[in-house]
Amino acid sequence: MADSDPVRCDDPAIRQIPQFAIPRDGGDANSIAAFGMAVRDVFHIARVDPADPAEVETLAWHLGTAMFGRFAGPALRFDRPATLVASSGLDHLLVQYYETGGFTGDAGGEPVAVRAGDICVFDLADTLSTTTSAFCNLSLLLPRASIAPIVGDIASLHGMVVPAGSAVGGLLCDHLRSVARRLPGLTTAEATLAAHATVTLTAMVLASERRREGRSRTPSCPRSALLRINRLIDAEIGNPALDAERIAHVAGVSRAALYRLFAPAGGVARHIRRRRLSGAALELADPLRRVRVGEVAQRWGFATDRSFSRAFQQAFGIAPSDARERCLAFFTPGNGASETDPRDFAGWMRSLHAAGPAGDQP
Template sequence: MNDVQSSSVPLQPARFSTGAVPERDRFDAWREYLRPVADLTPIAHRQRKASIDLATWDLGSFAMCQESSSGTRFSRTLRRVKTIFADHWYLFLIKEGANWVVSDGGCSAEQVSRGTSGQVGFYSLGEAFHGEMQPMEILMLFIPRDQFARQAGTLDRLNNTIIDTARGRLLSDYMLALERRLPELTKEDVPAIVRATEAMITACLAPAPHSAEEAREGIILSLGERARRVVQSQLSNPKLTPASLAKSMGVSRSVLYRLFEPHGGAARYVRNTRLASAHRALCDFAETRQIQQIADSFGFTCAQEFSRAFRQRYGYSPSELRADCSQSVRRLCGQTTEGGRTLDEFLRTTA
């Protein structure tokens, strides 16, 4: 098949369904499938037997998920934020049903949002939260943080809010229109869809600042995102230090300190980012390298140092994590999936 024929092939979602799973195992299968997002707990016994259907449409820079569920309690603990690395935002459009969410940390600590049918909420997988949703029909749009690096500070302040404004309703309309067109889209349509979605999100959630103070704050926040991107690009360099990072960015050590002060300093941020990246690799069932080879690729040249830092950060060893992730993959093998990149694969490959 040539490139023209390949690009005109209709998009196919990765589908997950528990319809063919024994009733007693359905909720557990759903819980396992959504582990990268949150831990699920049934509200009532009948929910364990209900069938769950979820379709993930891979739009390259975004992933749109359609889900029909029986409702659940959910939580994303601070430990889960650390151990399952997915620093994404997501828009949560309620087509039917209702939910409530409580922030358990970060800038939005203790903030509560309550959504009902027709409303869209904005959440971050980089923050801890817990809540509950009723039997629901929902539409979710997952957004890699790097896709909106310049607007990151503005979007972070929207974490765990219901966008109940004219712009929020416009965004809801756009998501529904995009959902209706998904079955008609081909691979060659994806770049245009990405550009349109970026423009819509920016216009509705992060419009240009209207004052000098807002603009100044935006410059500071953008500098922080730039620092983050430099760190990500140099994780394999064992000589990456706060001094070399400041030099790469052309800023002073004092400016760098202020940027990373909320993270405990630049050195701690670099170390934790390396550990999180190694954690992701160890959870990747397609990753065949030895543990020390993975550690080397993220700047850890000493096996003992890596193992000690990893256990201190997560409470278990790299080998224990790899064994646990292998068991999780085996548990998923009997479930019904088809199509392209799953939600888990999207989160792992776009974080």
């Protein structure tokens, strides 16, 4: 099979690793409605022209702490407003390679445009609004913590476009096409290794392109209050004393304003707790790492092992010490998400940043 050959949703070999598929449905609204439900933690979607065929084809694989997929559809609007940023809790980078089609719009209030062959980057801790033409893209959803050591200032990547003519960008395009072609034949262990290699290559390419463009965000650049405070929380997430009073003081806002800002997320305390549990669950869900529960608890700001275990058990219904076993069970063929239920796919999204082995959002 050539690299340009499409990956078919009905390929039986794809069942070797957890996968999710929404096939084209012949023109009724079922697939686009299912797609909207599946990605509801990432975007609000709408058709640009109601007369366009309501067909969206989705094929995605869960690779542990990353998700990879091919998505194709008609002209669509994708919106991620501040309320969704706050309520979804996603702490990821979305990297998309547009095989066909493109879009225009804004990322964090800055204009962005993508053509076929380009790679675009979105920080899901920020807002975006785009309008596509008919498209087919390869998408990679990456946890922030997995690329931060290489990339550093992830916020500066939001809305970055790696043009089709870029030499190092071309390497990443070729790699993503190869991953899409090869994944159906990989075992779960091989897919995990492929995910780690893909994360590393992606981070290095993005860091290289950012240096070439001279992109950076300084304190003088305009930012939403939500984004600025999320950065503060990220920087101090390992501090057990981090609370609303400290955040309000350091950010220079009133506690009342802070509570209003995080009301869609159920409050600032719940948001901090979810970020901590998300990071801890990601570490415990990684089959290639063996980290002591106590080390994980300390790194994510829990005062004691006991308080961490209690919070983890309450959120996920499983003890941290059992999380790896549940994660391994999830990656046994037949135990992943169903092939067509968009609610399960939304659970995949949440599992990358929150539930990991248990499948529930805190």
